[in-house]
Amino acid sequence: xxxxxxxxxLLNLLNEDIDVYEVKNWFEICQLAQQHNVHxxxxxxxxxxxxxxxxxxxxxxxxxxxxxxxxxxxxxLSKTVNSLFLxxxxxxxxxxxxxxxxxxxxxxxxxPLADIDxxxxxxxxxxxxxxxKSNGYVIDKHYIDQYPQEFIKKYxxxxxxxxxxxxxxxxxxxxxxxxxxxxTKWDFNTWKPNLVKINNQGSEYTLxxxxxxxxxxxxxxxxxxxxxxxIWLRDIHLSIEMNKSFSFENLVKTANKxxxxxxxxxxxxxxxxxxxxxIDEEMLKNLxxxxxxxxxxxxxxxxxxxxxxxxxxxRHRSYKYMLNNRKDLLLFSLYHFFPCFDYMKKRxxxxxxxxxxxxxxxxxxxxxxxETAEKxxxxxxxxxxxxxxxxxxxxxxK
Numbered sequence: 001x002x003x004x005x006x007x008x009x010l011l012n013l014l015n016e017d018i019d020v021y022e023v024k025n026w027f028e029i030c031q032l033a034q035q036h037n038v039h040x041x042x043x044x045x046x047x048x049x050x051x052x053x054x055x056x057x058x059x060x061x062x063x064x065x066x067x068x069x070x071x072x073x074x075x076x077l078s079k080t081v082n083s084l085f086l087x088x089x090x091x092x093x094x095x096x097x098x099x100x101x102x103x104x105x106x107x108x109x110x111x112p113l114a115d116i117d118x119x120x121x122x123x124x125x126x127x128x129x130x131x132x133k134s135n136g137y138v139i140d141k142h143y144i145d146q147y148p149q150e151f152i153k154k155y156x157x158x159x160x161x162x163x164x165x166x167x168x169x170x171x172x173x174x175x176x177x178x179x180x181x182x183x184t185k186w187d188f189n190t191w192k193p194n195l196v197k198i199n200n201q202g203s204e205y206t207l208x209x210x211x212x213x214x215x216x217x218x219x220x221x222x223x224x225x226x227x228x229x230x231i232w233l234r235d236i237h238l239s240i241e242m243n244k245s246f247s248f249e250n251l252v253k254t255a256n257k258x259x260x261x262x263x264x265x266x267x268x269x270x271x272x273x274x275x276x277x278x279i280d281e282e283m284l285k286n287l288x289x290x291x292x293x294x295x296x297x298x299x300x301x302x303x304x305x306x307x308x309x310x311x312x313x314x315r316h317r318s319y320k321y322m323l324n325n326r327k328d329l330l331l332f333s334l335y336h337f338f339p340c341f342d343y344m345k346k347r348x349x350x351x352x353x354x355x356x357x358x359x360x361x362x363x364x365x366x367x368x369x370x371e372t373a374e375k376x377x378x379x380x381x382x383x384x385x386x387x388x389x390x391x392x393x394x395x396x397x398k
Contacts (some may be wrong), residue, residue, distance in 0.1 A: 179335030
């Protein structure tokens with residue numbers, strides 16, 4: 001069975017459009033589900049219909065239990081962190097999976113959480129980090145090894161802090177790439193008027209508005225990761241389906257204003273295609289875009305084959321695609337490849353006279369990216385397949 005057929009069967013299972021007994025190739029379907037991080041949802045949907053000794057339930061039963069335990073831990077931790085910040089005069093904005101869980105859009109036993117993502121006003125970012133550090137949280141050692149402390153203080157954007165087995169990521173800008181943030185002006189201040197407050201189990205949380213929430217997930221999926229996973233498409237799907245008053249008009253206006261129109265179109269295109277999301281087709285005609293079928297094919301290829309692609313390659317192709325004119329593309333390239341001297345000196349720990357050499361290295365690295373991405377894709381895909389194959393065979397032999 002090829003990858004496309006397996007993906008179609010997985011999607012039919014997730015959409016509950018197929019009898020589980022009609023499914024033939026559970027091995028590949030389980031593999032795809034785990035790679036796309038929808039295996040917990042798949043387990044919940046099929047566990048009652050399949051025999052206990054079927055290797056799909058056997059494979060994911062323990063993972064589902066651990067996922068639920070981890071989610072409960074993170075939700076409890078989010079309450080603690082929220083209270084801690086509020087007592088110190090700080091307002092955290094919960095993002096992504098935690099945002100969807102707190103709003104009741106996602107379900108705790110279906111949507112696994114990896115960590116807690118918090119957006120903090122840039123002027124309070126360092127204060128937020130100090131508050132967590134003074135209460136037992138530790139900055140991820142890998143992050144400190146990668147970035148000098150003075151760079152983190154001035155330019156750091158997403159800073160992970162660890163507490164026991166959980167991680168809190170402190171974010172001070174909705175867009176991680178500085179060049180695109182400069183170009184779009186999409187920052188914390190654009191979010192402030194639309195922030196919403198909800199009460200969940202006696203605690204008041206601040207969350208992004210519906211438009212900011214869905215655009216953040218879209219940007220996260222297409223611009224921040226080296227894999228395009230179904231879990232984020234389903235987040236987009238649920239954000240619309242679970243909100244009957246969802247405003248496509250606001251989404252289109254915001255997407256056009258901040259240059260996200262093409263990415264919004266791509267995300268909604270695949271959300272509808274794979275999860276049958278209800279879309280206001282007439283309203284989407286107002287998106288200021290010119291459709292590029294080759295880019296849609298590029299995204300679909302990654303989704304269908306779950307190819308682990310060079311992260312920079314995906315991001316730059318996404319950025320290049322989403323910019324509507326040569327002026328924006330030129331400005332983005334200048335912002336990205338030639339950031340200010342001060343940034344370069346602190347980022348790489350170099351002297352002023354070494355900065356031009358570093359600029360050249362950045363350009364050469366882009367020229368080599370395509371070849372490197374292809375090699376890494378094959379290597380990583382082989383690793384993932386081998387690991388999951390061993391897991392499945394190990395469970396099957398028990």
